Every structure is written in C-alpha cells, then in structure tokens.
Amino acid sequence: MNIVIVTACPSGTATTYLAARRLEQAAHRLGWQTAVEMQGQFDQTTLSDEQIASADLVVVAASRPITLARFTGKALYRERLEGALPDPDGFLARAREQAEPWQGIDDAPEEKSAAPATLDDRTAKRIVAVTACPTGVAHTFMAAEALAEAGRALGHQIKVETQGSVGAQNQLTDEEIADADIVLLACDIEVDDERFAGKPVYRTSTGTALKKSQQTINDAMANAAVESEGSAPAGGERKKSIKERGVYKHLLTGVSFMLPMVVAGGLCIALSFVFGIEAFKEEGTLAAALMQIGGGTAFALMVPVLAGYIAYSIADRPGIAPGMIGGMLASTLGAGFIGGIIAGFLAGYTAKLIAKKLKLPASVESLKPILVIPLLASLVTGLVMIYLVGTPVAGMLSALTDFLNNMGSTNAVLLGLLLGAMMCVDLGGPINKAAYTFGVGLLSTQTYAPMAAIMAAGMVPAIGMGIASFLARSKFADTERDGGKAAFVLGLCFISEGAIPFAAKDPLRVIPISIVGGAITGALSMYFQIKLMAPHGGLFVLLIPGAVNQALLYLLAIAVGSIFIGATYALLKPAQQKLEVPEGAAS
Incomplete structure (x- = not known):
C-alpha cells in the first residue's frame, strides 16, 4: 500500500518531525510505501502531485488548520497530532479502517477547536513578524517559534521572518505584508522596515517575545x-524603552555587524600561531599571510564597522560613511572600540x-543623502x-589594557567573577550583552583573557x-527532560x-545558581590565564589549533561551573507534584 503522511503542530518544529518519523517507521513495519510532508514554521517538505496521485491512503496528524483540498477524492483519515505520538501503530490501524473519501472541505471541527472559543473570524488577525538579535542565532529563532505558537494558540494567522546569522529565512512576501493587519517587529538590532510603511507596527525585543509571547501579541x-515612511515615530507619538529603540539597540546593531570580522580575524590569527607564536614575523610565509588577513585586515576593520553600523542604526544609510570614517580615526588614534562607539x-x-534640520530647494534635495x-x-565627526x-580615550584605553595585561591573580579572579556573573544574570539580555561587548572590544587591543x-x-x-x-530525572517532566537535552547541546x-525555559x-x-556557577567558571578561566582568540563557537572552537591556549584547563573551568549548576539545581528543585485520584473515583 502507498500512503502519504502529513504532520503539523502549532510550533511547527520538534513534535511535527517526531510524529512524522514515528508514523513512517510504523508504516514500514507494515510493509507500506510512504511519502511524508512535515509542515514546519521555517522549513516545509511538500508532497508532489505524483505522490498524491499514487497514494492509496492519506494520513493527516495535525493540531492546527491545514489545507487539504489537494486530497479531494482520496481516502483520508485525520486526527490530532497527540493521537499519533503514543501509539503510531494504532493510529495507522484506525486510518486503514476509518478512512473515507475526502470531499475537499478544509478546517474540520476538531482543528477549529484548537482556537479559543472566545475568538471568532472578526477578531482573528493576519500578523506578520520579524525577529532579529545581535548574534542571529538563539534569540532570533526561539522568539520566532514562540510567537508562531502563541499566535496560532490565540487563533491568528501569523508568519514570522527570521533575520539570523545566515540571512533572512521564511521571508515575508509583498502580498503577505499587504494583507497583514499588524506588523510585529521583535528585534534587538535595526532591520529594514521601509516595506512596512503605512502598516500598524508594534516593536519589542526578542527577549520579551520569547518569555511573554502571548502577551506580546495581545x-x-x-x-x-x-x-511614517518606515521610520520610528517621535517620542511623543509612542513610548519605547531604551532597550527597544535607543542607545542599547543602536550599539547591538553595530556589534552584530562587527562580530563576523572578529570571528574571522581571530581564527586567522589563531591559525597563524600553529606555525609558532612568532612565525608570522618571517615575511612570505603562510603564517605571515594568515596574520595579515586576521590581524592586519579583519581586526583593522572591526572598529570602523562597529562605528559605521551604529551610525546606520541611528541615521540609516547616510550615517554609514561618517560612522566608518570616525571609526577608522578612532582606530588610527589608538582610541579603540571605546572611541569607535563614541564615533x-x-x-x-x-x-x-542634519537630515531633519537642513532644508534645501527641491531641485537639489536629492543631493542631501548622497x-x-x-x-x-564626516567633517563634524x-x-x-x-x-x-x-x-583622551586613547589614554584611557591604554591604561585599561595595561591594567588587564599586568594585573595580579587576585584582580584577575575578581574580574572573572564579575564577568562570569554578568553573563548569567539575564541569559542573553542587556547585562549579558554588555559583558560580551566588553570582551569582544578588548580583542582589538590583543587582550584575550x-x-x-x-x-x-x-x-x-x-x-x-x-x-x-539527567541527575534528577524524577523531578522533571518528560518535556523538561527533552528540553534539558536541547539545553545541553x-x-x-x-x-x-538554552537555559531560558528553565529560568522562566x-x-x-x-x-542565582547560574550566576554563582558562571562566576566560578569565569574566575577559574582568569586564574588559569586562558586566552581565547575568537568570540563565539563554544567548545567547537577548540577544534581549531591555537584558538585557546590551554584547552584542558578551559574544559576544566567549564566542567566545574556546569557540574556545580547541575548538581545544585538537581538538589534544590522540588519534586513534581503528582495528582492523587480519590478512592472509588475510577470505574
């Protein structure tokens, strides 16, 4: 028998994939041939017309509305996704016995029931959203998934575009934007919002969207x-926190564009050290070429790119040139990343x-931005x-660099305690990003610890x-244990x-446990005088020779902090409350 399997859950991620794989395996045990479609939030496998035409049975496991008109006339069985996961064999047995020719009517009653009863077609909205964070990795995609799930749970149609480290995914089309009732921008950095001109726009941060997704949509x-014209309104028109539209966001925009320079440059420098710490001094060698790429070019562009894109976030394209010029001056004057931020x-x-106050005749107005x-x-900056x-800033940065390079073990440990604790206070929030930006900026001064x-x-x-x-499995629900595996990776x-779901x-x-564990790890790293050439990558950066000077001690510092957090939380977390069934209640 040839069957097609379609799975879809509100979040469109793990459960969709898991149900599809379990049903596929159960079908293979029966000797059936399968074709699978998983309807996800970001990636979607789609059945071809040939696969549908050759199918003897269509099996749909979905907990949200999906389009079924293409299966008209086919024997079709559908049930909520929750019915497929515990017993896929039984699910397929019911499908074989109860499938009926599909009449081409979408939105079965059981699928409609997923929306709240208080919400009708008049209040359901079409929402388009964009998420973006400085590194374009975790918050970007976690916030997108949370918004997608919350929107569907509230009965709205929602599509979320992610602007991550590899570019925009699940991109919004002009038609989707035109049809949208609301635009939701959950962004910690500046994104192109001109395409949303004339649309009702709501702005927030990825952290808020992740932790309070339904409240964010409401x-x-x-x-x-x-x-107006894709620009944020003046302060009197709408109140926005500094995190959402002010200094914090402009700084993070600059950092997000600077990061690839830092990563590429740092790793090229690390690779040059493979041939010897001073091998790059011999001209014409590969080590010298790698050092020129990393230290001479990529690191030289760090501060100009930082300054240029801070200015871009504030003034759009006209700000890039003066920002980069100011950043290059900061670099050549020795003012480093602090001077770059100021510039x-x-x-x-x-x-x-200038754009706001300077009025020119209409005939030459086009020359103003160019x-x-x-x-x-550029002249003023x-x-x-x-x-x-x-x-003055060069002198201050020089003093800071000298202090960091020459401080004793006690001061190093104290700095490690402070930075480690800051990284764990808000798990990707403003304090975490402040510590991270400080460390990244110091790389331009060859301060790596x-x-x-x-x-x-x-x-x-x-x-x-x-x-x-893992240590206290009985204290965690099944979903939490699965979340623990994901958090570990x-x-x-x-x-x-990855720790946010637990912290929430x-x-x-x-x-508090995370703050203490992070402080311990940071202090140990500084005490061991460990130096890291690249600002991202986690343990995988250890695979690059020279990226970390003392890899084993670095692993030890990470292990000590991780084990402290894991063991302490396993000990302090209360056991799950089990529901007791009164005697005689069960028949």
Missing part, C-alpha cells in the same frame, strides 16, 4: 501604530540632525575625534540545566538562551 493588537553615536546623531549629509557629518575625543572567561561562563547555565535534568555551542519556570532557583 499588546501588538492593542498598541500597534502606523509609522558611531556622534556620526549617527549628527547625520540625523553629498551634503555624509560631507557635513572627524574634527571632534581628532581634536577632542581621540587622545576576558573573552575566554566570558564565553566559558556563558556556556555553563544551559549545560548545567542539561546535567540537572545549546550550551556546548555557547548559546546561553523557576527563576528564584535557576538564576
């Missing part, structure tokens, strides 16, 4: 407002002020950097939650957000 329904904000707000704004903003900012402590401490909360779910990849459920235990 807030969007109540507070979305039309923005970026100075260039951005100068360009924005000629006038870049010229005037450059002169301020040369005559006012550059020398703080970055090692920061990455190690950022790994241990998620790894620790995975360990805890995310932690190995330096994705602190039990913040009074998880967060």
